[in-house]
Amino acid sequence: MKNLLTPCALFLLIGLLFGCEQKDCCVLDEGEGSGLAGTWLLYERGYSPGFGEVTEAVSPSPAQTLTLKSNGQMTSSIEELKDYKFYFIQDAPVAEQRIVAFYQHYPGVSPDESTFDPSYHFSFEGENGENLMLYFRYCFEGCHLGLSRIE
Numbered sequence: 001m002k003n004l005l006t007p008c009a010l011f012l013l014i015g016l017l018f019g020c021e022q023k024d025c026c027v028l029d030e031g032e033g034s035g036l037a038g039t040w041l042l043y044e045r046g047y048s049p050g051f052g053e054v055t056e057a058v059s060p061s062p063a064q065t066l067t068l069k070s071n072g073q074m075t076s077s078i079e080e081l082k083d084y085k086f087y088f089i090q091d092a093p094v095a096e097q098r099i100v101a102f103y104q105h106y107p108g109v110s111p112d113e114s115t116f117d118p119s120y121h122f123s124f125e126g127e128n129g130e131n132l133m134l135y136f137r138y139c140f141e142g143c144h145l146g147l148s149r150i151e
Helices: 002-018
Strands: 038-047 054-057 065-068 074-076 086-090 099-103 119-125 131-136 144-149
Antiparallel strands (some): 086 099, 119 131
């Protein structure tokens, strides 16, 4: 009986370890009202060339989109984000200080803040929060990506 128990326990342990894929095990966008899940269309870029702020409209054709799924997976056709496959939200007491970080590989359930690169402060604008603003965390002169919800 003891000889049968060891292989069964080993089989059960292996099943638990590989029973679910890493990317589907953890919900990373679980904060109620976080609202990031969906497909967003890039409509403007803001930056600072060293003097003042510049905001440029982005053509809707070809569409540059960011799709964030509620399980923490993402896809993007925006040049600087297209290599990232996962995102993580860090909520803060002040709504304006919420952070979204992007990852090429699954970051785990609670990634260390030192791995938040690239990362953005984010907020919603518009009457119904239909626009997502991603503010570059270390730029203080209007550096941002403006996105509009399309799905």
